[in-house]
Amino acid sequence: MDINSARRTNMIGGSEVGAITVEMDHRRIHETNSLFWDNNGNEVLGATALPFYGAFVSEDNHRLFGDVSGRKVLEIGCGSGQSLQYLGERQASELWGIDLSANQIEKTKQHLTASGLSATLICSPMEEECGIPDNYFDFVYSIYAIGWTTDLERTFRRIASYLKQDGVFIFSWSHPIHKCVAPENDKLVFKKCYFDESWYSVTLGESTLTLSDRKLSTYVNALAKAGFVIEYLIEESDEDIIHSRNGDFARKAKMLPVTFVIKARKP
Numbered sequence: 001m002d003i004n005s006a007r008r009t010n011m012i013g014g015s016e017v018g019a020i021t022v023e024m025d026h027r028r029i030h031e032t033n034s035l036f037w038d039n040n041g042n043e044v045l046g047a048t049a050l051p052f053y054g055a056f057v058s059e060d061n062h063r064l065f066g067d068v069s070g071r072k073v074l075e076i077g078c079g080s081g082q083s084l085q086y087l088g089e090r091q092a093s094e095l096w097g098i099d100l101s102a103n104q105i106e107k108t109k110q111h112l113t114a115s116g117l118s119a120t121l122i123c124s125p126m127e128e129e130c131g132i133p134d135n136y137f138d139f140v141y142s143i144y145a146i147g148w149t150t151d152l153e154r155t156f157r158r159i160a161s162y163l164k165q166d167g168v169f170i171f172s173w174s175h176p177i178h179k180c181v182a183p184e185n186d187k188l189v190f191k192k193c194y195f196d197e198s199w200y201s202v203t204l205g206e207s208t209l210t211l212s213d214r215k216l217s218t219y220v221n222a223l224a225k226a227g228f229v230i231e232y233l234i235e236e237s238d239e240d241i242i243h244s245r246n247g248d249f250a251r252k253a254k255m256l257p258v259t260f261v262i263k264a265r266k267p
């Protein structure tokens, strides 16, 4: 492919960025992304830890988890451990986390220790077998990490295997419509085709990220294929959060969902 035809526009967080189309290569994508997360923390994207599911959606308003006391929880892509801390402080009985980045795992460990909590932490891609027990967890959840997977169907099958019968899977990710549209002179303008799920690389500062923007139906159909029953889908932005913010991102969030959250159950 000629290099100019591979150049494109994508949205990362609230910003429009220049990107380049790349081939899908699991190993190379894991190497690129683990290096990125080794060098950067959650602050690059912002609002990716509970109680927030994203910039404008909060667990405080939606209560998808309910009472977690005495429950075993596993976070996929545990980042720096803030969401595990949130559930640990609400008396979850066991905290487990998995992350691709060794530095993020270390940050989680230090963050939880400083909060008087402990967790079983595993450094591995979410797509791979990594010693997590089957039929064990009451909740598996992921806040802005599932979309990094290079194999969505395989990842959802694994997550289903970790859950007990009736166990709950909750995850949030960027809403795919938000990834197509950018603010421009008080208008929202389509910059990318909604159906385009091809992989792309973006350089932020010194580091590069590689990802793909999947359609909402791709997530829903992969959940169904893994045997999940969807109980709730959030596409709204929370009014109180929008009212507390100014700027282009908040104006955009009034017009379309920037985050989606799904609560599904293993029957």
Ligand SMILES: C[S@@+](CC[C@H](N)C(=O)[O-])C[C@H]1O[C@@H](n2cnc3c(N)ncnc32)[C@H](O)[C@@H]1O
Pocket: 033, 034, 037, 042, 045, 048, 049, 050, 076, 077, 078, 079, 080, 081, 082, 083, 084, 098, 099, 100, 101, 104, 124, 125, 126, 127, 142, 143, 144, 145, 148, 149, 150
């Ligand atoms: C936005 S952060 C998640 C923050 C987290 N919710 C918290 O509370 O701190 C996304 C995380 O996903 C991890 N990640 C990216 N690709 C992954 C993969 N294939 N398998 C497992 N973790 C991955 C990154 O290393 C990063 O720590």
